[in-house]
Amino acid sequence: MVRNALKRCKAPAVFARPLAFTLFVFSSSQGTMTKSLTSLWLKNLRRVGKVQQAQGRKLFKSLLTPVVRAPVAKRAKAAKTIRPITLKNIKAVKAPASKAAKPRRKPAAAPAQPAASVLPLLPGSWKKSFFTLPGTGLASARRMLYWLYLPSVLSREPRPLVVMLHGCKQTATDFAASTRMNQLAERKGFAVLYPQQSVATDSHRCWHWYRRATQQGQGDVELIAEMVKQVQAKHRLDTSRTYVAGLSAGAGLAAILALRHPRLIAAAGLHSAPVYGTSDSALGGFQAMQQGAGIKHPEAVREFTDAPVKFPGMPVMLIQGRNDPVVRRVNVDHLTAQFALVDAPFITRTEPVVRSYAGRSTGRSPRRAYKTATYYAGRKPMVMKCEIDLLGHAWSGGEGSLDYSAPEGPDATLLMWNFFSRQKRLQSVPGLM
Known part of the structure; x- marks a missing residue:
């Protein structure tokens, strides 16, 4: 009677299999997925480690070698290639950033007057x-x-x-x-x-x-x-x-x-x-x-x-x-x-x-x-x-x-x-x- 009921409902075959077999298949697939995730995690960890090592070497070299900054004109040119439209619009109404950011120098104090120049000719x-x-x-x-x-x-x-x-x-x-x-x-x-x-x-x-x-x-x-x-x-x-x-x-x-x-x-x-x-x-x-x-x-x-x-x-x-x-x-x-x-x-x-x-x-x-x-x-x-x-x-x-x-x-x-x-x-x- 049960078989007839299942046939009438057109249930999948998996439900027709024994419960123990179903559990075995599920556990096997779960173990395979766990191994795959572990392998992927290890690969990503190695990749991150290599990137960190490369960054560390780069930082160490930068500490040993003085940084040579590009001239203001070159930096402005590089910025122009990145954002050409924005810089064109700003250039017409605003002075260059290098001049605006340049700090004003305080006028040098007047040198003390030498005593010899104050002594009158007697x-x-x-x-x-x-x-x-x-x-x-x-x-x-x-x-x-x-x-x-x-x-x-x-x-x-x-x-x-x-x-x-x-x-x-x-x-x-x-x-x-x-x-x-x-x-x-x-x-x-x-x-x-x-x-x-x-x-x-x-x-x-x-x-x-x-x-x-x-x-x-x-x-x-x-x-x-x-x-x-x-x-x-x-x-x-x-x-x-x-x-x-x-x-x-x-x-x-x-x-x-x-x-x-x-x-x-x-x-x-x-x-x-x-x-x-x-x-x-x-x-x-x-x-x-x-x-x-x-x-x-x-x-x-x-x-x-x-x-x-x-x-x-x-x-x-x-x-x-x-x-x-x-x-x-x-x-x-x-x-x-x-x-x-x-x-x-x-x-x-x-x-x-x-x-x-x-x-x-x-x-x-x-x-x-x-x-x-x-x-x-x-x-x-x-x-x-x-x-x-x-x-x-x-x-x-x-x-x-x-x-x-x-x-x-x-x-x-x-x-x-x-x-x-x-x-x-x-x-x-x-x-x-």
Whole structure:
């Protein structure tokens, strides 16, 4: 009956086969398909591996060989062959992509004006020379360059001499141009000596005022002292009217030169000077410039006040900008206290005379407001402190086109010379150091 029913329905023959045979056929075909898929997967895996190896070799070669880019014109041409229609439409209304993408260069900064071009041609003599200090024992000979200005004004009497010590990152020519000391020397009739620190000694041409050996009078101090003596003798200068002035590191060295050689130096002018004798390293010097010396500044000058040989005193003018970020104004307070102790036997007024000067922004000689505090020895100024409003780390009243020089007054060059002109070292003082 079943067979008849199947025949009537015209069912496929597979359903007429036994169930076990049907399952066998299905499992056999499934195994064959699995093997085929596995073989295909392995082939694809090998193909992917070969492609990755080829890409790896290509990347490795690109790392070893510098990439040479095609010129802009060739890249644009290649792009045109790929998209000719689009580029034709864009070309009519838009500039080439290479010009639009090219970054604009910032204009180069104007080069700094050389100091030699700022120095005016004066009728006096302006010469460059070298001084050599012979070696002694194991110490080798030392050599230093200097410039010397001799005014054209004839004088029957020996001329005074001003020794000018430049600051860091300056040369002797820079300092002469920025301070305009040669112009004043031509008018007043004194000579000016500019020792120059060597780049071999210091890459920034800084004087090593912060070293203990320098503070004891060795190194550059000894070399410059002997240079001054030679220049005095060679040009017949007045040995009783020799003065020293400096800016920043040069002022630090000028203070040491004046204190260690009071027979040689009659007075000192210190502009933006660090406190004396409280450091023994570059880091200590930087800390002194920023913080002063605290309570240690009187101890640094104790050897001059308690020495068995009476110190003859050292007249000094101190100029400081109130807005100086390099040498803070606390330094001028400590220096004033130090020289007030050194010059105490000669100061006749215990309290300084304070004067204020208003600033002016108009006229031919604009200047900032400033204030002075002066200790006197009789009628002669012995210690003068001058603080200038709004002045940074720069020579006041100098050549404005140069670094470390401010064109607004007061004129520090003239202030110092007016102070120097009232000082003279008496060579016959008994017990002079």
